[in-house]
Amino acid sequence: MKTLQAVRGMNDILPADSALWQYLERTVADLLRGYGYQQVRLPIVEPTELFKRSIGEVTDIVEKEMYTFADRNGDSLTLRPEGTAGCVRAMLEHGLLGGGMSQKVWYTGPMFRHERPQKGRYRQFNQIGVEAFNLSGPDIDAELIILSWRLWKQLGLSEAVTLELNSLGTAGDRARYRDDLVSYLRERFDRLDEDSQRRLESNPLRVLDSKNPDTQALLADAPKLADYLDEQARAHFEGLRALLDAAGVPYVINPRLVRGLDYYGLTVFEWVTDRLGAQGTVCAGGRYDGLVEQLGGKPAPAVGFAMGMERLLLLIDTLGQVPEELARQVDVYLVTLGDAAATAGFRLAEQLRDSLPGLRLVVHCGGGSFKSQFKKADKSGALYALILGENEAAESKVGLKPLRAESEQENLGWHDVPARLAELI
Template sequence: MAQKIQAVRGMNDVLPAESHRWEYFESVLRAWLADYGYHNIRTPIVEATPLFVRSIGEVTDIVEKEMYSFTDSLNGDPLTLRPEGTAGTLRAVIEHNLLYNTTQKLWYTGPMFRHERPQKGRYRQFNQIGVEALGMNGPDIDAEIIAMTAELWRRLGLADSVQLEINTLGNKEERAAHREALIKHLEGYVDILDEDGKRRLYSNPLRVLDTKNPALQEMANAAPRLIDYLGEASRAHYEGWKGMIDALGIRYVENPRLVRGLDYYNLSVFEWVTTELGSQGTVCAGGRYDGLIEQLGGKPAPGIGFGMGMERVLLLLDEKGLLPARPAADVFIVNQGAGAATYAMQLAQTLRGAGFSVIQNMGDGSFKSQMKKADGSGALVALVIGENEVATAQVVIKPLRMDAAQETVAVASLVAAVSRFKS
């Protein structure tokens, strides 16, 4: 016997017993995004490696450690499996000139890839839902982004399970002034910095403050705050954003150490976090990236967006018991004998045309074994067809989910008879 080939570690199958949960979540997402005027965009899973290096930043964990990159064996091009969705979306927007004299509200979903240590809710192939609002520069779109995510938690029943954290990163010049002061501060603690901190000290010092190392918390708490370096325009944007969130009645926590893991963010940044998933507490995160479109070769245009790890949200829904049961068919057709299979198939098509979901037993099997399958399927009723039913143009209806006697009805009355059990 040939050796079995298994899935790559950290890249998981979604089996039929679980896929209905994804379908439910995706149906909620589609309706929610339509309500806010977002349109779907679908981009390739593989992009040119420089796209991510230029957008995410060379001195980031994603680019340095986590990207699945390879060389095209045909032409030598450097390619990468997408680690996030914003860069590819903006590449498509620029390439197809989608911002010409207009704005765009876009959403995407699909697999992303990062070479991380697999753990609960964090996989090497993971699925993300992302939103990008492009061409709008006021704090109002920032506030709508917060409002729409809050609305999603309400629709899913998770409003009491997540908390919003916000911060502002100012503009490029303000971050540069803060960066200089921050480096001076960190240089005074170089002896206690861990390896990540030392590596990022001069290349990406803001990320040093995002440490989870308990020994560095006092150092991080005493660091210069970016908000103290903000100019009038950046402060006005931040205060305008907060004022609109307040007016919407959405609770939040200001977290001055919230910096996000990608280099392209400016001004508004946020995370929705939970304490109910262990260390994997962030379920949705994003912010404004006003310089990224120009950085990728497009005409300057503002943008804001977020990404949501679908596995993490599904884990949270599962923890709270908020996922629906696997849907069952309305009818299971049991059939045996000469002509029964064809007769059953005709009736199944008639019932499907009338709006019922139908499973027909295929292949051999005794009436007893087929009835066992029917009961296990979760169907409301079983239709039993033998040679006698074929000869008399009738069918036996056996209720499976209620205490009622089975009955024999003419084919002409079948749809009406089955309807009684679904109402």
């Protein structure tokens, strides 16, 4: 029979890699807990209409990239391509935004887009998303950016990422700007790349984000969105910048930063790096004050961001910031010889786990000689082996043998082992 393989662009996370994933998830969870954000767990499948109404029907995601199918009832469902829309749906469905109640939440899990797979960009990819609702000032925008900045410092990435910042203004600002931008580009239509020509009619602001160098050169003299911001939008952006300056968070203004989703307005930002080639964005977000109303709720300000875990992990690895302890999955490997020793070994192991909750202890299973067990102990990467034979078991003693150093084996009573391991590991 033909060997089955994973779907292209949807990857297994193997045991050798999972420790780094857990490290990142744990670091983020601890950080967000410290800022008062609570986790929400969301479905992977949502009604297709949710994404059409939120992301926009003329975006690349909805037009080209979504995994959409009809279920047995004929309903159109979609594997979520992003998390914000589902989070807003959950807030509304469960009445969590009523009475202007503020909410700070986060989520994590797989997203799905049918793109051309490449390093750091996959068809199933994992994101961590952070959202805040019913808070309208620039202070919550600043908090999200500052906490992400703190995360980069904790992960050892702060020297490799740059914050790009922009304001998309209000809906009225964008409408006035869109009219002038379209007029400017229409006069130069033949010089635009094919994608930009198509976007000019459906989503002209996305032309600003074109990766085509000729189009970018053409945009040098185009109208600037910053010139169209009203007093409210300017005050919001200046307030955000003042808070970031006060917190010592460096940033650059990128007037062409628009993000790829229709629901953004006012603040937009991206954390980018030049260490990963073409896949330079590791975290991005902004304010989406109109989305709650767009999805059927009462108007409610909202802001959030998402970070791609695969790219962050790739950056951590590229910069050599993988914590040393993650390279070792086992601290101690317990080898036994004889039935009585094997039985006693399980009892000793559980006593050690009670005394040292963080100890990574593997008890050898499957029998075999001391020689074969020591080979497995060495292959496990453990620092020490505990050796338990029939005589040691009868006397409640155990041998402690270093596996990564030239030190001599120690012979200890069971009651002395926890304290000795605490000293060594």
